[in-house]
Amino acid sequence: MNTTELLYSLQMIVHYSLHLLFPGAVAWFFFRDQWKKAWLIMLASMLVDLDHLLATPIFEAGRCSIGFHPLHSYHAIAAYFIMVFFPKSRIIAIGLLLHMSTDFQDCLWIKFLIQ
Numbered sequence: 770m771n772t773t774e775l776l777y778s779l780q781m782i783v784h785y786s787l788h789l790l791f792p793g794a795v796a797w798f799f800f801r802d803q804w805k806k807a808w809l810i811m812l813a814s815m816l817v818d819l820d821h822l823l824a825t826p827i828f829e830a831g832r833c834s835i836g837f838h839p840l841h842s843y844h845a846i847a848a849y850f851i852m853v854f855f856p857k858s859r860i861i862a863i864g865l866l867l868h869m870s871t872d873f874q875d876c877l878w879i880k881f882l883i884q
Contacts, residue, residue, distance in 0.1 A: 773882070780878040787871040788815060792864055800860065811864030817841070818868075831883060833876035841872060 770778075792811035793804075800807035820840040821827055834841045846869050852862035 776878075776882055780875070780882065783878070784871060784875050787874070788868065791871070792867050795863065795867065796860075799863075807860050810860045811867065814861055814864030814868050817865060831879055833879060834872045835869065835876055841869065 789812070792814075793808045796807035796811060797804040817840045818834075820838040821834070824832075824838060835846075836843060839845065846866070849862050849865040849869065852858040853866070855862075
């Protein structure tokens with residue numbers, strides 16, 4: 770395995786760990802009484818990726834989701850941030866913001882790997 774392949778593998782491991790495991794850690798730390806429910810709600814925020822179905826092509830390896838897909842737009846991210854201040858939407862908002870943060874760090878990986 771060469772260096773580039775190793776970096777792509779590491780990118781994938783980091784990306785999916787942040788999507789799946791990090792919300793669990795956040796849920797356990799901040800919502801201890803209902804952490805399993807909070808984790809599942811945060812995992813449900815992955816449904817935001819359905820907006821990828823609107824793109825042509827649906828998947829493009831070097832494309833950054835942030836700022837490209839409608840539910841990954843800066844306006845949407847601002848709305849997710851505002852949602853944090855409302856108790857009924859707080860957990861899903863945190864999940865969405867964690868999702869956007871994960872996708873943003875993925876954009877940094879893409880930029881690093883392409884250069």
